[in-house]
Amino acid sequence: TQLLEQSPQFLSIQEGENLTVYCNSSSVFSSLQWYRQEPGEGPVLLVTVVTGGEVKKLKRLTFQFGDARKDSSLHITAAQPGDTGLYLCAGAGNAGGTSYGKLTFGQGTILTVHP
Amino acid sequence: ETGVTQSPTHLIKTRGQQVTLRCSSQSGHNTVSWYQQALGQGPQFIFQYYREEENGRGNFPPRFSGLQFPNYSSELNVNALELDDSALYLCASSSDPKNIQYFGAGTRLSVL
Numbered sequence A: 001t002q003l004l005e006q007s008p009q010f011l012s013i014q015e016g017e018n019l020t021v022y023c024n025s026s027s028v029f030s031s032l033q034w035y036r037q038e039p040g041e042g043p044v045l046l047v048t049v050v051t052g053g054e055v056k057k058l059k060r061l062t063f064q065f066g067d068a069r070k071d072s073s074l075h076i077t078a079a080q081p082g083d084t085g086l087y088l089c090a091g092a093g094n095a096g097g098t099s100y101g102k103l104t105f106g107q108g109t110i111l112t113v114h115p
Numbered sequence B: 001e002t003g004v005t006q007s008p009t010h011l012i013k014t015r016g017q018q019v020t021l022r023c024s025s026q027s028g029h030n031t032v033s034w035y036q037q038a039l040g041q042g043p044q045f046i047f048q049y050y051r052e053e054e055n056g057r058g059n060f061p062p063r064f065s066g067l068q069f070p071n072y073s074s075e076l077n078v079n080a081l082e083l084d085d086s087a088l089y090l091c092a093s094s095s096d097p098k099n100i101q102y103f104g105a106g107t108r109l110s111v112l
Helices: none
Strands: A005-007 A010-014 A019-024 A031-037 A044-049 A055-058 A061-065 A071-076 A085-092 A103-105 A109-114 B005-007 B010-013 B019-024 B031-037 B044-050 B053-057 B064-068 B074-078 B087-094 B107-111
Touching (some): A005 A085, A019 A085, A044 A055, B005 B087
Parallel strands (some): A010 A109, B010 B107
Antiparallel strands (some): A005 A019, A019 A071, A055 A061, A085 A103, A085 A109, B005 B019, B031 B087, B064 B074, B087 B107
């Protein structure tokens, strides 16, 4: 069974602070995705990382995929209240390959940014 | 907005009843995946439908079943509801089974 562990589960910070969320697995994924979910909404895709060691930037968000494609991190610089939400990492596929696109999600990180 | 729509948005049922949830996929998408998200947890994969056939299934009992129609919309059916079935049910569509999945806003099911 593939599992993704996210940490921390809860993060409460002040506006302007930096933060990092981690996503770790013992399994290899063909790609890893980060989503943000707000109450009453479905997850919205932020980024997909595919290549080991890949780094992607989206404004103040930096995403990194580990060299072995088993872990990832999300770093937010100068957090703002609008960043508040549930952040989810999700692994797609595995080293053996599947015929379908199952996403394996972590349990999520609830981020609250106080003004 | 992703173009994936789910209905109803909220539903209250009692234990033992049956429920049907509906999902309209984004235009041009032929694949629909269903997920269950319990409160405070990440979504868990239920199954995927591709071109009207089940194309993969997660660790859910047979009382969770589905359908996909020729227009690629989909239904999730749950029989003999249990209290633990209370969750947000998410539908995601994609242009191919392994392509990026776009999520709807979900159906919040409460089982009393």
